[in-house]
Amino acid sequence: MSRRPYLAMFLILPAVTVVFFAMLIPLAYGLVMSLYDYKLGSESRATFIFLKNYVRFLEDPLAIKSLVITLAFTGIALSCELMTGVGMAVLLTSIPERWSRILGALYTMPLLISPIIVGLIWRYMYDPTFGLVYYVLSGFGLDSIFGGLEKPGWALFSVAIADVWETTPFVLIVASAGLANIPKELYEAARIDGANAVYALRRITLPLLSKVLLVVIVIRGTDAFRVFDIIYALTSGGPGNSTLSLSIYAFQKGFDQYEMGYAMTISIITMAALVVVFVPLMKKSYARSQ
Amino acid sequence: MKQPKNLKLRRWLADSLKILVLALFLLWTIVPILLVVLTSLKNQKDIFTVPPTLVFRPTLDNYVRALVAGDFARYFLNSAFVAVVSSFLSVGLGTFCAYALVSLRVRFASLIAQLFLLGKLVPAITMLLPLFAILNMLGLLGTFVGPILAHTAINLPFVIWLIMGFIRDLPEDLEAAALVDGCTPMQAFWKIVVPLILPGLAASMILSAQFSWNELLFALQLTNLDTYTLPVGISKFVGSISVDWGKSSAAATLTMVPMIIVGFFIQKYIAKGTTGGAVKG
Numbered sequence: 060m061s062r063r064p065y066l067a068m069f070l071i072l073p074a075v076t077v078v079f080f081a082m083l084i085p086l087a088y089g090l091v092m093s094l095y096d097y098k099l100g101s102e103s104r105a106t107f108i109f110l111k112n113y114v115r116f117l118e119d120p121l122a123i124k125s126l127v128i129t130l131a132f133t134g135i136a137l138s139c140e141l142m143t144g145v146g147m148a149v150l151l152t153s154i155p156e157r158w159s160r161i162l163g164a165l166y167t168m169p170l171l172i173s174p175i176i177v178g179l180i181w182r183y184m185y186d187p188t189f190g191l192v193y194y195v196l197s198g199f200g201l202d203s204i205f206g207g208l209e210k211p212g213w214a215l216f217s218v219a220i221a222d223v224w225e226t227t228p229f230v231l232i233v234a235s236a237g238l239a240n241i242p243k244e245l246y247e248a249a250r251i252d253g254a255n256a257v258y259a260l261r262r263i264t265l266p267l268l269s270k271v272l273l274v275v276i277v278i279r280g281t282d283a284f285r286v287f288d289i290i291y292a293l294t295s296g297g298p299g300n301s302t303l304s305l306s307i308y309a310f311q312k313g314f315d316q317y318e319m320g321y322a323m324t325i326s327i328i329t330m331a332a333l334v335v336v337f338v339p340l341m342k343k344s345y346a347r348s349q
Numbered sequence: 350m351k352q353p354k355n356l357k358l359r360r361w362l363a364d365s366l367k368i369l370v371l372a373l374f375l376l377w378t379i380v381p382i383l384l385v386v387l388t389s390l391k392n393q394k395d396i397f398t399v400p401p402t403l404v405f406r407p408t409l410d411n412y413v414r415a416l417v418a419g420d421f422a423r424y425f426l427n428s429a430f431v432a433v434v435s436s437f438l439s440v441g442l443g444t445f446c447a448y449a450l451v452s453l454r455v456r457f458a459s460l461i462a463q464l465f466l467l468g469k470l471v472p473a474i475t476m477l478l479p480l481f482a483i484l485n486m487l488g489l490l491g492t493f494v495g496p497i498l499a500h501t502a503i504n505l506p507f508v509i510w511l512i513m514g515f516i517r518d519l520p521e522d523l524e525a526a527a528l529v530d531g532c533t534p535m536q537a538f539w540k541i542v543v544p545l546i547l548p549g550l551a552a553s554m555i556l557s558a559q560f561s562w563n564e565l566l567f568a569l570q571l572t573n574l575d576t577y578t579l580p581v582g583i584s585k586f587v588g589s590i591s592v593d594w595g596k597s598s599a600a601a602t603l604t605m606v607p608m609i610i611v612g613f614f615i616q617k618y619i620a621k622g623t624t625g626g627a628v629k630g
Contacts, residue, residue, distance in 0.1 A: 066449070066534060067455045070445040070448060071449050071450070071461065073445065074442040074443060075446075078465065078468060081480065081499055082468055082471060084479075085479035086471065089479035092479065092482070099482070102486070147370075147371075150367060153367065164612075164613055164616050165379065167616065167619065168378060168609050169378060169381075171559065171608045171609050171611075172563070173579070173580050175580045175587065176580075176583060176604060179385070179592075179597060179601050180382070181381070183381075183594065189396075189398070189399045191381075191384065224377070224381065228378075232619050233620050233623070235620070236621070236628050274627045274628055278623070278624060281470060287473065291565070291584070292584065292587050306473070306474040310566075313478050313481075319478065319482060322478050323475075323478050329474065330470070330471060333472065337470060
């Protein structure tokens with residue numbers, strides 16, 4: 060364990076350089092250009108307007124709406140994924156390992172698929188004329204109530220379900236790893252003391268799983284908050300802007316309407332919101348592994 | 350005598366309920382995937398039957414249309430190129446960096462590691478908009494530079510954290526002994542550390558390549574017709590008003606099957622890998 064500052068610098072520098080060029084410089088450039096009013100391709104005619112883009116965000120009903128939609132999406136997706144994922148992980152630990160390993164591997168499949176393909180799959184599932192979802196719902200007489208991707212009141216929920224399908228396996232895998240680290244003796248002791256399964260779940264499993272769940276919440280929460288791919292594939296923000304997440308809104312402003320300055324402002328506000336909400340949680344969850 | 354019988358019944362009920370839930374979740378997971386794979390093998394008429402037919406005459410027509418007429422062979426190669434280069438870069442550079450941070454007593458090592466971790470918080474769109482403008486000014490839009498640079502930068506933080514975890518788990522005396530025996534730190538790295546963390550290197554390589562293979566947003570805006578990756582090609586199908594389901598499900602199947610197969614092999618490392626080592630698998 061020697062101190063070799065030059066060698067260390069030589070080893071660290073390449074990684075830092077990539078992050079510098081691909082992340083830090085763009086971030087700095089984005090921060091500066093969010094103070095300008097300019098269209099894509101006319102950087103030379105950009106006019107400095109200081110914080111007007113940020114004021115515009117606050118006064119833009121569509122921007123506020125997309126913030127609310129993003130929060131709603133994160134809330135729906137994250138809570139469904141946590142409940143299903145942790146529930147299935149607990150269930151998997153209670154069956155013989157041979158089976159839990161095979162089932163666990165099969166359950167992981169959606170996580171390995173590109174989000175754009177998940178979008179494709181679910182557009183097929185949600186198709187009003189031949190989609191499987193409507194077919195199954197019609198068996199319960201619910202197909203006339205369900206609006207799928209077509210009705211504004213239903214679209215966000217439908218998109219969230221597709222996201223739940225894709226990323227519940229992530230929660231399941233990480234929760235399973237956490238469960239495997241809980242000493243079996245604790246459950247033995249609880250059973251000898253006459254505790255039932257619900258008691259063991261509430262007093263042993265969930266408390267000892269809390270750190271792992273914090274990691275899951277940070278990773279899944281930040282991913283859900285910046286959701287782009289699956290919405291892009293399923294609804295592109297429609298119908299009636301009912302699935303317009305912040306990332307989608309920034310994308311549309313920048314690449315469809317060429318208002319780069321304002322688009323960068325939206326994306327920076329998205330990042331700021333993420334940092335404010337998740338950095339404290341992240342500090343807690345990663346402190347242990349330091 | 351009544352008590353044990355009741356208990357038996359209750360256990361039987363609990364077990365069947367458990368199996369039912371596990372089976373339903375399996376259906377929920379597999380049916381959508383199976384539906385796409387089956388659709389890719391159907392002719393135009395069979396695709397639109399409700400409920401989807403399970404018995405039909407399979408055809409490879411959709412695959413021929415996707416690969417030959419639809420440029421998907423080229424997208425496949427583009428995706429493979431971007432994934433291989435960017436995952437080699439992120440694992441190579443990330444491993445050097447992780448070794449220095451763990452074993453070389455760098456000043457502010459934990460601060461540097463934490464700053465890398467902050468990179469995980471940057472939304473793709475926040476990085477993409479300015480990167481697009483910069484690459485546009487440099488005339489590099491439409492080349493592989495954009496997606497490779499972006500994918501490498503996004504993978505680096507998690508690779509560094511994952512490999513740091515693997516190096517920390519090594520017995521400390523091992524490296525110390527090598528240094529006492531006269532090895533330089535780099536010799537200790539190549540001869541002792543690298544061979545012992547090979548599973549970690551393989552897992553981070555696969556996870557990085559998988560991210561790159563599946564990534565849409567950067568590839569979508571930073572490439573052009575010649576450099577499209579698979580997800581971009583598929584998004585062009587999905588984006589159109591009337592989707593060509595046969596062709597796009599063939600392309601989707603070709604894109605997802607390799608990742609699903611690879612996933613089975615690295616099952617053990619997914620928990621550790623996707624959380625950057627914060628959760629031990």
